[in-house]
Amino acid sequence: MRTFIYFIATCFISTGICFAASNSRHPEYGNAIAIGLWAWFLWGYDRRMRKAGEKRNRYRR
Numbered sequence: 001m002r003t004f005i006y007f008i009a010t011c012f013i014s015t016g017i018c019f020a021a022s023n024s025r026h027p028e029y030g031n032a033i034a035i036g037l038w039a040w041f042l043w044g045y046d047r048r049m050r051k052a053g054e055k056r057n058r059y060r061r
Helices: 002-022 029-060
Strands: none
Touching: 002 029
16 A cells, blocks of 8 residues: 555656656756656665565565
C-alpha cells in the first residue's frame, strides 16, 4: 500500500515539474529533476522488494 502511495505522489510531483519545466527558459533542468525523482522512486522500490525477499527467505529456513 505504501508503494502505491509513493507511486501516486511521484506521478503528481513529476507531472507538475514537467509542466513547470515546459514553461521555463531552461526546461532541461526541470526534466532532469523529474527523471531524477523517478529514479529515486525506482531505487526505493527495488530496495523495498529486496528487503521483502530477504525476509521471505529468512522465514523459509
